[in-house]
Amino acid sequence: MHFTPERMTPLKALRLGIDTHHELIIYLRADCPVCRSEGFSAMSRVLVSSEEHHAIATLNIVTGDLLKKGQIGFSEPAWQRLYLQNDNPIWLSHPKPVQSMSYVRAKVYGHTLDEIAFQSIINDIVDGRYADVHVAAFVTACGDKNLSNDEITSLTHAMIKAGSTIDWNLPLVVDKHCVGGLPGNRTTPIIVPILAACGLTMPKTSSRAITSPAGTADTMETLTNVCLSQDMMRNVVNQQGACLAWGGSMRLSPADDLLIQVERALDIDSEGQLIASVLSKKIAAGATHVLIDIPVGTTAKIRTSEAAEQLAESFKSVAKNLGLSLQVLLSDGSQPVGKGIGPALEAYDILAVLQNRPDTPQDLKKRACTLAGAMLEMIGYVKPGKGLAKALHVLENGEAWRKFQAICHAQGGFHTPPIAPYRYNIVCHTSGTVLSINNRKLAQTAKLAGAPADPEAGVELFVKIGQKVSINQILLTIHAANIGELNYAVEFLEEHKDMILIDHGEETCH
Secondary structure: OOOOOOOOOOEEEEEEEEOOOOOOEEEEEOOOHHHHHHOOOOOOEEEEEOOOOEEEEEEEEEOOOOOOOOEEEEEHHHHHHHOOOOOOEEEEEOOOOOOOHHHHHHHHOOOOOOHHHHHHHHHHHHOOOOOHHHHHHHHHHOOOOOOOHHHHHHHHHHHHHOOOOOOOOOOOOEEEEEOOOOOOOOOHHHHHHHHHHOOOOEEEEEOOOOOOOOOHHHHHOOOOOOOOOHHHHHHHHHHHOEEEEEHHHOOOOHHHHHHHHHHHHHOOOOHHHHHHHHHHHHHHOOOOEEEEEEEEOOOOOEOOHHHHHHHHHHHHHHHHHOOOEEEEEEEEOOOOOOOEEOHHHHHHHHHHHHOOOOOOOHHHHHHHHHHHHHHHHHOOOOOOOOHHHHHHHHHHOOHHHHHHHHHHHHOOOOOOOOOOOEEEEEEOOOOEEEEEEOHHHHHHHHHHOOOOOOOOOEEEEOOOOOOEEOOOOEEEEEEEOOHHHHHHHHHHHHHOOOOEEEOOOEEOOO
16 A cells, blocks of 8 residues: 555654553544544544555544654554554555445344355454454354354354465374363363374364463463464474464464454353364364364353254264364363363373372373373274273373473473462361362352463362362362452352352352
């Protein structure tokens, strides 16, 4: 895009250092002549152009003396998107209408969209033409089972085409994914080195947390570098047969991370977009065979067997449309897995399993080996029924731990997860048996404590359903990076004393 001085006097760029997360925001004085001449007002969508780059941003109006006359302020994401330096010349204009919004409106009113419509929407989202409010409208319109399997297939295709893809030129590239909703269920960092130690190729890319206290990428980031470029990822996989990386750093289905950021703010994780998100990332990363874990429990994301079967069938149908070999396992989602809930606490559980320590969370170990074994059986590496034993052997003889260390060093080095400076113990004031543990409320407690933004924050759980407990026994410990967030989490627990039920539904006391 070219501008001439005769057409418009440029404004001078100013870096304000304001973190607006991922949203591109610009700031103009209320008396700025450009606002009057162009008819801009607060929250207008504006095409912002430097001499080399352009982007669409949301306008905020400044009434104080933050900006001098002739200046335009930039939030950090906007500054970085345009690769600016202070005083760079900037031109503003009205962007072209976003035509794909007509498809979003159609979906809001219940119409079925085709692949052309989804591609148009996704392309505009990736190009930054949508503000968060527009993305939120699309996310909401696609929620509550509002996407058919054909629409999910079209959305998945669109998300793949909007980013980069990797072809490993191999007949067999494996991957796995858990749909979430089960705190502490961090099996991936255990499964990957087991399968890699068996000689399989597993370029694992994972997301950060959406509505949970930690995603696999958040947990792995406490142990090693996860922000790999595609070239770095290829090098790691070529060296070690696998990686454990954050998918958002490689433009593999880049729309997914933009959708996730809005889903996180809305606390929405729709099934149709879940399937599209998972499969687009797997296919973009070059996977040929994928294993899906669906935990089922009354306080998990998927609450009933019927809902799990429905989701499994949708996964299988869409995968078949996309030419992907896929198997689904329904697993127990009645209670958290392991002890830790939060990035660093989950990382310590992973290390205990991989190092075969005496304090290993046995449920996490068994769950990870069961899934690894299912993958080995799925691809014919071992005979049916022999997968679990093989996975346990690779884990217990130290091969998986050595492979995990090698992967971490190839990604930039291994480091020890942080430890929270503030803790609060919740003790039992009655003897009896643990009847139930509320996954959702425990996850919320961990988030109020600061997870995943504070990687050391979260909850450490010391009991399981069916376990005998006694007076003054510690049920859980809250970990926090600062006293304020520790207090938030404790207050939440005080208001939800049914989080861990003892005996005949009696409430635990703090």
